[in-house]
Amino acid sequence: MMRSSLLVSGIGMSVALQAQDYLPILQYHHVSETTPRSTSLSPAEFIGHMDYLESAGFEVVDLRTALNKIKVNSPLPEKAVAITFDDSYRDIYTGAFPILSEREYPFTVFINTEPVLAKRSSALTWEQMKEMEKSGAVFANHTVNHPYMMRKEEGETNEAWLSRMTQEVDTVEELLLEKLDFTPKMFAYPYGESNQAIRNIMKDRGIMAFGQQSGVVSIDSDFENLPRFPASGVYANLATLKTKLNSQPMPLLNADAGGDLAGADPVSIRLTFKEGKYRFKDLACYVSGQGKANLEWTADNQVVATAPKAFGTGRGRINCTMPDSTGRSYYWYSNVWIRPAADQHYVSEKS
Template identity: 60%
Template sequence: MKLLPAALLSACCVTGAAHAQEYLPILQYHHVDASTPRSTSVSPEEFKQHMDYLKEAGYQVLDLATALQSIRSDQPLPDKAVAITFDDAYLNIYENGFPILKEHGFPFTVFINTGPIERGHRSFLTWSQMEEMQKSGGVFANHTVSHPYMLRLEEGETVDQWEQRIQQEVSDVESLLSSKLGSTPKMIAYPYGESNEVVRNLIRDQDMVGFGQQSGVVSKDSDFANLPRFPAAGPYAELSSLKVKLRAKPMPLNAIENGGDFANEQPVKMTLTLKEGRYRKYDLNCYVAGQGKASLNWVDDNVVVVEAERAFPVGRGRINCTMPDQSGRHYYWFSNVWIRTASEQRYVTD
């Protein structure tokens, strides 16, 4: 994992920080453009508003890989620590986002799919642009070669062949990052946020860190093969929404039982076990995508069963849970994503 020099790390983690925190909210962007699909885009004006707010409000924007290593080794982060990420290697990140990041002196990570880069696609970054961005805090990480649905079999493919293909999708990018840019942070963002235990074990075996697309805050208790991030584009681009996420804390959980990665024709449910402590647990609220509030059944003082009213449609569905802390200024946050498959999609569900 690429590390900052000790003096720089010390500066980034102490300067302007009156307190320390043991968790990290991570922002996720894709396009920085007003003409690209709204669901995955922020306009340059919105992105500047976000970055201006981080600066003005005293947030400490950290290098992602270094911050994660600090969390795993019990080293405190500065108060108001945050990291910035982008998925996909879109040219508009360089054209519209990078000048703003550079002006503010913010480090950032871009998860790149190398297929279109190697083909010279005009809407994607070039290696020379990435080298330029590296000099101003840019780090480039793995988003596979072809951005596939990683859990789907190709026509006529066996499970063994699928596993070999996925390993190749990951290893080819790692090799290119090392040869073209000099190093790899050994991090991957799963395309569409989809992974299963086979894929996560592959990532663990390679000593990599993996990211999904569920929302939440990273702490030492997180699964470092499937870390959460907060989307900050499209319907989540409003500054008021961003402020709530930046103040979020990790839900204090001892255990999660969610029935696995896949949903079926039955409504999903999960059992959450809170750590011992004083919480406003009866202010816990959970929301099911497309359905509204989930039902909550408290089994005892620390165990709650969260259940959707209806089955998810085919695709990805989620439940987001939040609970105010004692001060009322922050929310504990947890999200879980399930995949409901269709037979023609040929998902590997074991």
């Protein structure tokens, strides 16, 4: 039986804690000592993460079930958390699965299917996936070929690009149904990159999708661009992961980042907060590779965070945190921009 919260109620008594309306989600790739460190952690490190979840009283929940509850404002177990993996690496089966199945923890794997269909030795097989399903695994969509979804091929029209991206999504949905008899209607963008046209593909198909910005999911989240906390490579450090696991969603009414792409000017994001008593003086926003963002309060409940300088080519982000009233937990929000190189053929936001 999966480890989950059981609601046991009686007259004047409830032993279940149903107090959480948000969900931190961990993102892993490799669980191996021989794969690239940037996307890996060792089995020993992974055991350390799972031991912490257990000792600290976290409830590991099925991702799809939890997201559906959040969407309808149905509470989750106290200290709910979900576990996910990206890509179809076989070491998920050899390195992570034994550790998860021993604890009866559900988990989700977002698979790119080209390596599976090519029967590469480094990729999962459909038989291994079926075995893992019996112990609580769910397999979801990560495209066929793992493309940069915002990039066009040389000479490709916008229409042809969008058709190709649609095929990347639909093909895997069909394969999940054909090979595993089930699709959870969930998707992880390769490299975390998407734009509104791609997010509309998800919305039209009723697919919940994930980027690579950090944070926790709540009813206020964009369900076509949900956050997760990376937990591999430099993010495998358990001390910093504890802070993230105990974080809450930033209490925002709106966040305006000015689009998905960055240019020659420093990026900025306008955050508008909900009504409430918050520790605004302790709000801090950090820019990847640059230190603290400049904060300009434009109203009592609105701030503009601006990077000190323009991003270089690639992905850059601003992470904002603010302690809650107790000082024991942080509100968390993150946004990612992409600054394209001239030869990468990113789809223009004006096209």
